[in-house]
Amino acid sequence: MNVEVRDYQGMKVMALSGEIDMYSSPALREEMMGLLDQRVTPLLIDFRGVSYIDSSGIATFVEGLKRMMSYGGRLKLIGLLEEVREIFSFSKLDQVFEIYGSFEDALRR
Amino acid sequence: MNDLAVIKIQSDPKYLSVIRTVTAKVGELYGLSESGIKDVKLAVDEACSNVIKHTYRGDPHQPIVVKYRMTKKGFEVLIEDTGVKVQPESIEGRNLDEVRPGGLGVHLIKRAFDIFQFDQRKRKGNRLRLIRFRK
Numbered sequence: 547m548n549v550e551v552r553d554y555q556g557m558k559v560m561a562l563s564g565e566i567d568m569y570s571s572p573a574l575r576e577e578m579m580g581l582l583d584q585r586v587t588p589l590l591i592d593f594r595g596v597s598y599i600d601s602s603g604i605a606t607f608v609e610g611l612k613r614m615m616s617y618g619g620r621l622k623l624i625g626l627l628e629e630v631r632e633i634f635s636f637s638k639l640d641q642v643f644e645i646y647g648s649f650e651d652a653l654r655r
Numbered sequence: 656m657n658d659l660a661v662i663k664i665q666s667d668p669k670y671l672s673v674i675r676t677v678t679a680k681v682g683e684l685y686g687l688s689e690s691g692i693k694d695v696k697l698a699v700d701e702a703c704s705n706v707i708k709h710t711y712r713g714d715p716h717q718p719i720v721v722k723y724r725m726t727k728k729g730f731e732v733l734i735e736d737t738g739v740k741v742q743p744e745s746i747e748g749r750n751l752d753e754v755r756p757g758g759l760g761v762h763l764i765k766r767a768f769d770i771f772q773f774d775q776r777k778r779k780g781n782r783l784r785l786i787r788f789r790k
Binding site for chain 1: 668669671672675693697700701704707708751752754755756757759760762763766
């Protein structure tokens with residue numbers, strides 16, 4: 547998995563690519579928590595390059611969301627492929643996370 | 656000999672991608688549907704992650720053996736380790752209405768497989784038996 551943090555119209559974006567599993571999720575967690583330590587909001591997660599996610603990856607985002615909620619931050623997940631979105635849906639987390647099809651949608655709301 | 660495929664890895668999370676690749680390929684060879692292959696790939700990944708995390712408590716140098724075979728019942732996967740005995744009654748996924756990290760893996764395993772059972776005859780370590788019935 548690859549993680550790239552960049553700025554987009556004054557907001558922080560974490561662009562992810564590859565597979566998120568028990569091996570790669572610790573690096574993802576470290577990168578995300580580093581941003582959350584600075585109370586970044588909103589944080590946009592670009593999922594377009596993510597082909598796979600397991601429960602450790604899901605747990606990382608749940609932890610991040612809870613942390614952001616503690617300071618009123620917003621976590622926006624963008625461009626989830628069907629295989630990845632289906633896991634969020636199965637775990638009923640699609641009702642908890644803000645999930646958008648595109649950057650335009652995420653910025654509008 | 657039964658139609659059988661076996662893979663052995665050490666309990667290092669970096670090898671989980673190998674398990675996923677092999678599981679998907681064996682599922683394909685055994686004629687599983689595309690969605691079935693995705694489900695069993697994720698489930699076997701979750702089961703091996705549990706072995707690494709709970710049975711070996713993060714020690715990356717222990718063995719995990721995964722055996723695949725097609726039987727009359729269906730697609731069977733055996734996952735063997737030599738770690739501490741799992742207490743099957745202690746395995747419980749979280750309520751899916753509850754938003755918290757953890758407790759999702761067991762749901763993903765049970766979604767893919769109709770039988771989820773620890774073989775109590777194994778003396779040292781654990782043997783998890785998973786079967787996905789022929790559809």
